[in-house]
Amino acid sequence: MSIANLVLAELGALIGDPARANILAALVDGRAFTATELSMIAGVAPQTTSGHLAKLTQANLLAVAKQGRHRYYRLASPQIASMLENMVSLAIGQLPPRHWRPSRLDEAMRRARSCYDHIAGRLGIAIADALIARGDIVLGEDGGEITAAGRRFFMEFGAELETRGSRRPLCRPCLDWSERRWHLAGAVGAVLYRRCLDLKWVERSRDTRALTITASGLGGLAEVFDVRLAEHCVAQSS
Amino acid sequence: MSIANLVLAELGALIGDPARANILAALVDGRAFTATELSMIAGVAPQTTSGHLAKLTQANLLAVAKQGRHRYYRLASPQIASMLENMVSLAIGQLPPRHWRPSRLDEAMRRARSCYDHIAGRLGIAIADALIARGDIVLGEDGGEITAAGRRFFMEFGAELETRGSRRPLCRPCLDWSERRWHLAGAVGAVLYRRCLDLKWVERSRDTRALTITASGLGGLAEVFDVRLAEHCVAQSS
DNA sequence: CCGGCGCTACGGTCTGCGCCGTAGCGTCCA
DNA sequence: TGGACGCTACGGCGCAGACCGTAGCGCCGG
Numbered sequence: 001m002s003i004a005n006l007v008l009a010e011l012g013a014l015i016g017d018p019a020r021a022n023i024l025a026a027l028v029d030g031r032a033f034t035a036t037e038l039s040m041i042a043g044v045a046p047q048t049t050s051g052h053l054a055k056l057t058q059a060n061l062l063a064v065a066k067q068g069r070h071r072y073y074r075l076a077s078p079q080i081a082s083m084l085e086n087m088v089s090l091a092i093g094q095l096p097p098r099h100w101r102p103s104r105l106d107e108a109m110r111r112a113r114s115c116y117d118h119i120a121g122r123l124g125i126a127i128a129d130a131l132i133a134r135g136d137i138v139l140g141e142d143g144g145e146i147t148a149a150g151r152r153f154f155m156e157f158g159a160e161l162e163t164r165g166s167r168r169p170l171c172r173p174c175l176d177w178s179e180r181r182w183h184l185a186g187a188v189g190a191v192l193y194r195r196c197l198d199l200k201w202v203e204r205s206r207d208t209r210a211l212t213i214t215a216s217g218l219g220g221l222a223e224v225f226d227v228r229l230a231e232h233c234v235a236q237s238s
Numbered sequence: 239m240s241i242a243n244l245v246l247a248e249l250g251a252l253i254g255d256p257a258r259a260n261i262l263a264a265l266v267d268g269r270a271f272t273a274t275e276l277s278m279i280a281g282v283a284p285q286t287t288s289g290h291l292a293k294l295t296q297a298n299l300l301a302v303a304k305q306g307r308h309r310y311y312r313l314a315s316p317q318i319a320s321m322l323e324n325m326v327s328l329a330i331g332q333l334p335p336r337h338w339r340p341s342r343l344d345e346a347m348r349r350a351r352s353c354y355d356h357i358a359g360r361l362g363i364a365i366a367d368a369l370i371a372r373g374d375i376v377l378g379e380d381g382g383e384i385t386a387a388g389r390r391f392f393m394e395f396g397a398e399l400e401t402r403g404s405r406r407p408l409c410r411p412c413l414d415w416s417e418r419r420w421h422l423a424g425a426v427g428a429v430l431y432r433r434c435l436d437l438k439w440v441e442r443s444r445d446t447r448a449l450t451i452t453a454s455g456l457g458g459l460a461e462v463f464d465v466r467l468a469e470h471c472v473a474q475s476s
Numbered sequence: 477c478c479g480g481c482g483c484t485a486c487g488g489t490c491t492g493c494g495c496c497g498t499a500g501c502g503t504c505c506a
Numbered sequence: 507t508g509g510a511c512g513c514t515a516c517g518g519c520g521c522a523g524a525c526c527g528t529a530g531c532g533c534c535g536g
Contacts, residue, residue, distance in 0.1 A: 012253030
């Protein structure tokens with residue numbers, strides 16, 4: 001059949017290797033890592049990792065930025081992060097229904113995590129729900145729009161929406177693997193995440209995508225988004 | 239890292255084999271095929287195909303139905319079709335920008351095709367646009383809703399929405415690989431497709447997912463959905 | 477200028493798995 | 507009931523590719 005499923009097979013094969021899957025999964029939070037860091041993450045030697053990175057880059061899945069003697073690799077586009085989360089979401093769903101014990105990390109990830117450059121997990125969904133419920137955002141078939149009220153809110157909130165020139169979709173749904181629902185991606189998702197970081201409402205951790213909600217974040221989220229997360233939803237320690 | 243990216247690698251590896259990718263791509267239109275038919279499609283011997291089908295079934299990507307001495311394989315869920323189209327969409331987008339000559343088949347596929355059990359391509363998007371523009375459907379963050387007006391329209395249109403009991407989402411966006419926009423999936427997409435088939439507005443072809451828009455379909459679509467497809471958008475021959 | 481470091485290129489090894497030939501089981505028809 | 511057909515199980519072949527050791531190329535700091 002046509003070229004389409006050749007491409008499909010190639011893409012699948014790229015994701016299909018455990019080392020490469022580790023690399024891609026590590027980059028889903030949007031951060032850039034050096035080749036050596038990724039080799040640690042992937043669990044293989046730097047030489048092998050280099051080959052993997054070359055393949056992924058040639059397929060335009062990764063973008064690379066030289067900085068001195070380091071090479072920083074990151075996902076080439078947010079859509080790729082969405083697709084990966086989508087695949088994980090579906091794979092977990094299709095998994096044989098053995099009830100695995102939710103690990104502590106998994107629980108933290110389910111609560112709130114970064115997905116490329118926006119927020120996922122229960123927190124991400126709660127924010128999306130709030131914005132939609134109050135009419136600030138309408139998700140359309142090709143990504144959705146921000147209403148006039150929404151623009152006003154974002155301005156008050158201190159989240160500058162850069163609408164000039166960027167061909168990036170303002171607002172796009174991204175399927176959540178833990179909650180099996182959609183959260184906000186696109187420029188809106190990015191600017192919300194950035195603002196929450198600036199306000200120190202959430203903090204990213206060193207080596208995982210899980211986000212911790214701070215005490216001030218708990219108050220702020222409740223006030224601004226009417227997001228009332230039960231106490232047990234906030235990290236106990238830290 | 240956690241179990242999530244092991245699952246990711248497994249899923250990728252399943253899709254990553256050319257024979258299996260062919261099989262999956264053939265099933266994306268929602269039809270069920272026998273093992274032998276799929277072996278022809280995949281281009282490998284029946285024994286090999288049998289192994290592939292077993293793997294895909296064990297991973298819950300395919301569902302199988304025995305009928306006499308035949309075994310009909312189909313995708314286990316519409317979400318899988320969405321994910322596959324999503325992957326193709328992204329892979330084509332990431333492709334090196336060599337301008338390939340659009341083949342006749344590709345053009346037919348871009349015009350209108352079936353995607354699992356709903357309509358994709360320019361036609362699918364036009365219908366989605368129309369329904370959203372007139373307020374029959376509002377796509378929400380977790381799939382969208384049908385308005386009261388929408389329910390009225392569907393009833394008049396003769397498309398029965400089965401809301402009882404089914405846990406299937408009524409309305410869900412599905413990314414279109416040719417147009418790079420969202421079209422309607424879920425129960426709404428299915429019932430629309432079914433109705434268009436019943437009305438003989440579109441006809442499926444034997445061995446491809448491309449749909450041909452009939453003359454009566456051209457009129458009906460214009461009348462009901464205000465979809466005005468230019469003449470050259472309708473199949474010249476046949 | 478030299479040594480250390482990050483990264484990549486190349487060659488060889490080895491495992492995994494895709495593939496088919498043969499064979500066996502169940503189903504349908506004459 | 508015998509034979510054709512659809513499908514799957516098993517076993518051996520062969521190849522792609524993942525992996526690492528060695529080596530070479532840029533970039534940095536002293």
